Amino acid sequence: MRLILRTFILCMALLLVSGCEKKTxxxxxxxxxxxxxxxxxxxxxxxxxxxxxxxxxxxxxxxxxxxxxxxxxxxxxxxxxxxxxxxxxxxxxxxxxxxxxxxxxxxxxxxxxxxxxxxxxxxxxxxxxxxxxxxxxxxxxxxxxxxxxxxxxxxxxxxxxxxxxxxxxxxxxxxxxxxVWVRDRLSGIPKEQRILVSSHDAFNYFGKAYNIEVVGVQGISTDQKASQRDVANIIEKIKKHKVRTVFVETSVNPALIEQVARETGAAIEGPLYSDSIGAADGPAGTFVGTMVENVRMIGKALGGDYREFRLEP
Ligand SMILES: [Zn+2]
The missing domain is CATH 3.40.50.1980 (Nitrogenase molybdenum iron protein domain)
Incomplete structure (x- = not known):
């Protein structure tokens, strides 16, 4: 009801200017x-x-x-x-x-x-x-x-x-x-090292598509605060699987992942691009460039061979 009233008031206001029909x-x-x-x-x-x-x-x-x-x-x-x-x-x-x-x-x-x-x-x-x-x-x-x-x-x-x-x-x-390049690039990572630990859960589709286990410290949306118990579980998992590298992300505050790194001795890599591409004048200034940069960083940190991605066939 309030919405109808609000729309009505908005229409009355617009009517004074242009009539309230919907226009392109x-x-x-x-x-x-x-x-x-x-x-x-x-x-x-x-x-x-x-x-x-x-x-x-x-x-x-x-x-x-x-x-x-x-x-x-x-x-x-x-x-x-x-x-x-x-x-x-x-x-x-x-x-x-x-x-x-x-x-x-x-x-x-x-x-x-x-x-x-x-x-x-x-x-x-x-x-x-x-x-x-x-x-x-x-x-x-x-x-x-x-x-x-x-x-x-x-x-x-x-x-x-x-x-x-x-x-x-x-x-x-x-x-x-x-x-094809992403699959090739990541195929060389040994099975026990196929764990990607990062700031928030931005990489679940990536992990499913390219066969990498993904652990986000902060949950899916960046407005969810990870509880200290979640962080403790992740630290335990990192120690158990001897994960050597964790990743920060460009769009997310790195505090939690830094805490995880401090308490496990894991190295910090990145920042990975998660919910945004990079600056227009940099290598990640397009979506394709962003994907290449992420895979380059992940591949380099987790292991495997590197081969440049060529834009032209
Ligand atoms: Zn996100």
């Missing part, structure tokens, strides 16, 4: 529709596939934490001016739904994770783990979802639509080769 925001003069993506992974994906056919604006910046992100008035204006919104889904970024609810106008929304098989995890919103992107098979599904939405935004029978289709195909081939 105007396309900018350069003819490129505005695409807004929530996370840095999705912003990069939309740019790689969309190319110059669309204008992609990311809400989050490298290093940010999507679990805890607080949208700004600028984000609200960005979503209100957009023609397509891309979100990750699986309850990663509830804040974008609030932005969409308040944006006015109409625009399609694509949920990148639509159609992947979620990992069920206790203690997290909706009971699912949202960190699907480090399983490259799941990322392929997300790429197709985003590609389809971009094509229908610019028109499937237009030159822009055809260009996006070609970029999508090239990107899917790149991800396919990256997947």
């Amino acid at each position: 925001p105007p396309i900018p003069e350069d003819g490129r529709p505005i695409v807004v993506a929530s996370t840095t992974m999705l912003t990069d994906l939309a740019r790689q596939i969309g190319g110059d056919a669309v204008r992609v604006e990311g809400i989050m910046s490298p290093g940010g934490d999507p679990h805890l992100y607080q949208p700004t008035p600028k984000d609200a204006r960005l979503v209100a001016s957009s023609h397509l919104v891309i979100k990750s889904g699986l309850h990663l970024e509830g804040w974008i739904d609030d932005l969409l609810d308040n944006a006015g106008g109409t625009r399609p929304t694509v949920v990148a994770s639509q159609g992947i098989t979620p990992l069920h995890m206790e203690g997290f919103a909706g009971g699912v783990d949202p960190h699907f992107w480090f399983d490259l098979q799941a990322w392929t599904i997300a790429s197709r979802n985003v590609g389809r939405a971009l094509i229908s935004l610019v028109g499937k029978d237009t030159p822009k639509g055809e260009a996006i289709r070609q970029r999508l195909d090239a990107y899917l081939q790149l991800i396919g080769r990256l997947d």
Whole structure:
């Protein structure tokens, strides 16, 4: 009831300006529709596939934490001016739904994770783990979802639509080769060393896809505080399995993992990129670069041979 009342008041307010019918925001003069993506992974994906056919604006910046992100008035204006919104889904970024609810106008929304098989995890919103992107098979599904939405935004029978289709195909081939490289790269790690201990549970999909046991110190979402008993259990596990390396992450406070390292004598490596890609001018400035950097760090710390990933076939 309160929601209806609030919507009614909002409509009355908007009526004074423009009438309360739902409208599509105007396309900018350069003819490129505005695409807004929530996370840095999705912003990069939309740019790689969309190319110059669309204008992609990311809400989050490298290093940010999507679990805890607080949208700004600028984000609200960005979503209100957009023609397509891309979100990750699986309850990663509830804040974008609030932005969409308040944006006015109409625009399609694509949920990148639509159609992947979620990992069920206790203690997290909706009971699912949202960190699907480090399983490259799941990322392929997300790429197709985003590609389809971009094509229908610019028109499937237009030159822009055809260009996006070609970029999508090239990107899917790149991800396919990256997947093979990741498997190769990690296959040399001895069985007893295939344990990845890191700040929070961002790597469960990665672990399942690439056969590595994953232990997160802080639980799935960064807003869950690990209890000291959980930390003690992890320390015991590290000692039992003689884990020599633990990893910090870019988007997460390293205090707990540092405590674990101090009490076990394990070395600290990383930072691994978890919920964000790296800075635009660095080697992890794209999603592909981020995956390569993570696998390079994990492979180097846990053991195995290294072979460079080549972007070109
Ligand atoms: Zn996370």
